[in-house]
Amino acid sequence: MAGYRDLLRTRGVARIMTAQLAARFPNGMTSLAVLLHVERVTGSYAAAGLVLAATSIGQAVAGPVTSRWMGRWGMRPVLILTLAVCALAIAGLALLPLPVPGYMALGLIAGLSTPPVQSAVRTIYPKMVTSRQLTPLFSLDASLQEIIWIVAPVVITFVATQIGTLEALLLIVAILVGGGSWFILSPEVGRVRIPRSRRGFGRVLLKAPVLLATVAGFLLIAACSAVEVGVVATFGHSGAAAGLVLAVFSVGSLAGGLTFGHIPIGPWAMARRLTIVAVGLALAVFALDVWWLGGTLFLAGIGIAPALAVIFAITSASVRFSETAEAYGWIGTGQLIGAAAGSAVAGFLIDGVGPQGAYVAAAGFAAVGVLVAVACVRGFPDLRERDASPIPDTEPVSTIT
Incomplete structure (x- = not known):
């Protein structure tokens, strides 16, 4: 923890980290609020699902x-x-009486205009700290983002159910504008200039570490999403059990990130960290009482933030600075697709065999992640003797004298 204290004392780090958490806080609220609001207005979960999709x-x-x-x-x-566009679109969802296609159009616009805060801040980090501090900073960032997934759903559910879904969406707009403005006005955002990439759009995915990071993120988040569906199916919407178990899952991730964030990242780091996730999720299959699930999901959670830290670090170390933002954008897309895939597969298995099917799906996604990490270990860079800073866009040119 002394290392993290030193890190947070570095000029601007605590400020930019807090500002980006505030700016990204609506990410943990929007899906649930949109689902609850459209279902209340239309009376149909199918319509709400279409808007959310x-x-x-x-x-x-x-x-x-x-x-x-x-x-x-x-x-x-x-x-x-x-x-600005995202805030207006969410406000439109809250205030405008529209048919389902209209809500879908606004939902699509809100999604398309989601501010790329995550890509921005992870592009800024290498310019703020020393090379020795960069890997712990990625780990701390991955750990603290769990606060979003612990607190945000609880807050928005309380507001939506106790006050109203319209007010819940307007609260998201207020946090989006307030947190986003705080981040945008941070000096570091104005100080760091991303060079224009000379490579074609999407070519950054041809780099093996970026592709592996995207695939690993897809599988990891698919596993987490399947767990969330499984926990809700196990304990239902009423009572506090589901929320408590999911909170324990996130606390495990927070603890893992803070505990192991200082460990240097080698080629086998992803395989080892995903193995922790896979073992915990495999154990969860054997019993569905709150204590067993809490313990096994805490164990699985210990590997999540450290695995995400590997994803961020190997991406940063493998691309030019001009490509970092786009690379993180692709990784975010992979994670979003993983969340949708994990939820869908878990849902089908729950309908077929019951809640245990969701944990089987989660363990399966994590196990595939381990197999990919082992089979492609040569594609993971060794960062134990080097830093995770991006490759400079300008390099010295040798001359003959």
Whole structure:
């Protein structure tokens, strides 16, 4: 923890980390609020699901596109534009009486205009700290983002059920504008300039570490999403058990990230960390009482933030600085698709064999992640003797004298 204290004392780190958490806080609220609001207005969960699907598709498509725009037009202009459009779209969902296709259109616009805060801040980090501090910083960032997934759903569910879904969506708009403005006005956002990438759109995925990070993120988040569906199916919507078990899952991730974040990242790091996740999820299959699930999911959670830290670090170390934002955009898209796939597979298995099917699916996704990490271990860079800083866009040219 002394290392993390030193890290947070580095000029601007605590401020930018807090600001980006505030800016991203609506990410843990929007899907649930949209689902509850559209279901209340239309009386149909199917309609709500369609609107939510449109929002998710928009987010998946926008990730690498808006991230790449930051290299062309600058961080602040892109963040301001996307923030304004997204806030207006969510406000429209709350205030406008529309048919389902209208809500779907607004959901798609809100998804497409989701501000690329995650790509921006992870592009900024290497410019703020020393090379020795970068890997722990990625680990701390991956750990603290669990706060979003612990607190945000609880807050938005309380507001939506006790006050109203319209008010819940307007609260999201307020947090989006307030947190987003705080992040945009941070000095570091104006100080860091992303060079325009010279490579074609999408070519960054041809780099093995970026592709592996995207695939690993897809499988890891698919496993987590299947767990969430399984926990809700196990304990139902009433009572506190489901929320408590999911909170324990996130606390495990927070603890794992803070505990193991200082460990240097070698080629086998991803395989080892995903193995922890896979073992915990495999054990969860054997009993569905609250104590057993709490313990096994805490164990599985210990590997999540450290695995995410590997994803962020190997991506940063493998691309040019001009490509970092787009690379993180593709990784975010992979994770969004993974969330949708995990939920869908878990849902089908729950209908077929019961709640245990969701944990089988989660363990399966994690196990495939371990197999990919082992089979492709040569594609993971060894960062034990080097830092995770991006490759400079300008390099010295040798001359003959």
